[in-house]
Amino acid sequence: MSDKDVFINCPFSPDYEEFFQAIVFTVVRSGYTPRCARENDDGGEARIEKICRIIGECRYGVHDISNTELDAASGLPRFNMPLELGLFLGARNFGPKRSRKKALIFDRQKYRYQQFISDIAGQDIHAHEGKIDRLVEEIATWFRDEAGDARVPGGRAIAAEFKRFQVDLPDILRVRKLEPQELTFKDFHMVAANWIVADNGDP
Amino acid sequence: MAKSSKKTLSAREVRKLAGCSLVNAPKVLGKTKDGVRILKPKGKATHFSEKEIRDAISTVRAAKRA
Numbered sequence: 001m002s003d004k005d006v007f008i009n010c011p012f013s014p015d016y017e018e019f020f021q022a023i024v025f026t027v028v029r030s031g032y033t034p035r036c037a038r039e040n041d042d043g044g045e046a047r048i049e050k051i052c053r054i055i056g057e058c059r060y061g062v063h064d065i066s067n068t069e070l071d072a073a074s075g076l077p078r079f080n081m082p083l084e085l086g087l088f089l090g091a092r093n094f095g096p097k098r099s100r101k102k103a104l105i106f107d108r109q110k111y112r113y114q115q116f117i118s119d120i121a122g123q124d125i126h127a128h129e130g131k132i133d134r135l136v137e138e139i140a141t142w143f144r145d146e147a148g149d150a151r152v153p154g155g156r157a158i159a160a161e162f163k164r165f166q167v168d169l170p171d172i173l174r175v176r177k178l179e180p181q182e183l184t185f186k187d188f189h190m191v192a193a194n195w196i197v198a199d200n201g202d203p
Numbered sequence: 204m205a206k207s208s209k210k211t212l213s214a215r216e217v218r219k220l221a222g223c224s225l226v227n228a229p230k231v232l233g234k235t236k237d238g239v240r241i242l243k244p245k246g247k248a249t250h251f252s253e254k255e256i257r258d259a260i261s262t263v264r265a266a267k268r269a
Binding site for chain 1: 229232233234235236237238239240241242243244245246247248249250251253255256257258259260261262263264266267
């Protein structure tokens with residue numbers, strides 16, 4: 001298990017893409033490595049096995065369970081996020097280093113989860129209110145606190161950096177003749193990490 | 204007298220453990236002005252090399268400065 005690896009559990013839908021990118025950016029900027037089921041495409045490894053392996057390798061988890069809407073086509077909600085949160089909490093409770101895994105859990109409003117997943121009552125649920133800035137601030141504050149490292153910038157500073165990165169990203173992709181929809185998780189992670197170093201490094 | 208459950212590691216075992224932690228330590232891509240170590244992603248990007256990304260970022264930033 002790596003003390004620097006962070007499992008990201010959130011929707012992978014187009015309408016959540018900006019939130020997902022904000023989470024990855026904030027984790028990288030805080031000095032950690034984001035991990036998720038999108039990180040490799042090995043057809044030989046069953047998805048649940050891949051998720052369990054990644055959870056096993058991560059000390060931290062950022063979970064967003066806010067996506068409770070019904071799918072337009074099936075009329076059913078998506079259960080992947082609560083399932084993966086359950087796997088993470090299970091690993092924390094039954095794993096060999098159970099006291100070390102730590103989870104940051106988000107919903108849209110602070111106490112809304114009690115209406116659909118009340119068994120996690122007692123956990124400190126954070127609310128992002130559907131706002132990117134709020135999400136970034138909450139994650140940054142949590143990692144700053146966890147790392148005990150005052151050098152990690154505050155959430156508002158990281159949110160401002162993320163906005164500047166969002167302006168640069170389409171131009172960077174244009175140079176590489178790539179459409180935003182073609183960007184993979186590994187591409188985005190690599191671009192974000194290098195942009196942060198270029199933007200914040202010594203000239 | 205009860206035997207202590209703690210095992211004292213030999214010098215060889217200490218060296219082996221230290222080697223393991225160095226091998227598994229995350230690689231650092233760069234350090235920010237505020238002192239945060241930005242870690243290198245574990246895998247390679249899908250559509251471009253690291254150098255291509257750095258060049259593209261430099262190009263865009265230079266164009267904005269100009």
